[in-house]
Amino acid sequence: MKKRIRLIILIIGILYSCVDLMNAQTGIGTANPQGILHVDGAKDNATTGVPTAAQVANDVIVNKTTGFIGVGVLNPQVKLDMRSSGPENALGLSTTTMTAAAAGAGAVRYDVINTPVGAKIEVSDGSVWHKAYIAPQKAVVVARKITSQSITQSSATNITNWNLVRDMSNSFDASLGIFTAPRDGTYTFLLTFNFNGAVINDGSRVESQFYDTTANTVLASVYKTFGQSMTGTPDDANATRSTQAGGSSTVTLTLTAGTKVVTRLWHNLISSGSVALRVTTNSSDPTNPDDGFNNLTIIEH
Template structure:
């Protein structure tokens, strides 16, 4: 009996101080898994071979892709495959307890939220801000004395899918301040004395200025008429709420119809959320 007891006692230190290696005969931590078996039974620290290793230290820290974890769970290994996947949970925040995190997607918003022990709190994030750039490559006729919506745009950039090119209407995707620049050029036409054009930006804003009018005047006095193109621009800043709109308009009083050019460089609209 004494011999058996001595044999067991002599084996205990080996169990306590040994390291477990899976796929390697040279484990570097308490538990060391070399998934690809590519360490060649050597220390893989700082080499590409470390990227497929998983370890558990004698302090209870887990390393994935690194054999020297500095936190409870450390994925900061070599290479660019260190992402961590977080899913959606149906647990309540109180059941998950303080500090738990989850991915959320409610159909309109998505991101990371954390539990404060009572509620899931969405982490602040910067939403994609609206940016629109469109040109107009088809001529449009404008009749004297009548303000007309400028339509049939060619959409080149629209980050938030907020601009309708067929109508020229922009719909604010969220509350914010928007700066708008609108350019339109008319083809050569007779311009009577004391004529003018108005490049107009109008909105459905419930706060601030709703409409901006930028005027080009042609005070010819007794010089007769001129046959020329007109270049027109208006830049304005709007404070919009979600769902409020902006649209470009043009007015001329040449006492005859006038048409825009069909050049996208001449005719453009830019909308930027600040």
């Protein structure tokens, strides 16, 4: 029985191994080794010539000159090179109870019990395990108004139907004018506004609001006052003059992830009714005299 087992092992070795004694190269599963040790996992390499990238993708090769190991790579450039043409290039790590000093500087682990932030890749500097941090794509929103909208004075009006220029994190609903904070953090909102000309009341004001649509609360308000319009009163020599009211509002807010914020305007510029925002009559023409007055920028810090 033992002799039969030895014979079977010998036959398997003959069938699936090739030792190039001249060049001291060993092939397992291939008769055409490309390194000092070459394992052809799928046994699909040609018997001559250089195997294709697809054939090498399932191979393990030890370079005969450098000793570098290539997993799916014919000519490894570093001590362990896994950058093959195939899709299976993940490197599996697990945790260790070793201290950072015991593991040594440059050691890497996957800490599955790292609380409170959850599992993370960690790197040892020789003394401490440090979390490997990947910065998220910060929110940056740039939008402008190119469609007319009237702002009433009975209640604050949500500014909607923005023309979206940029949204780096897909956090802004341009139709509803709602920004959703992608994560806990600090956000700066810059709103510029301008109304069509109207005979406005002396001492009138415009209020910019930054409104939490979930909690139904005003997170911040900014006021702009106007007091030089000619309204036809005796102190104005009974003359009237159309005046444009405009301004800008900047606030910085600390928001939790998922908070929804919309910009709103309220005014008492005229005695009653509404005043329309000044928007371009030709959105494709940046030189249009009515272009560029109503804009919103949101930046995550």
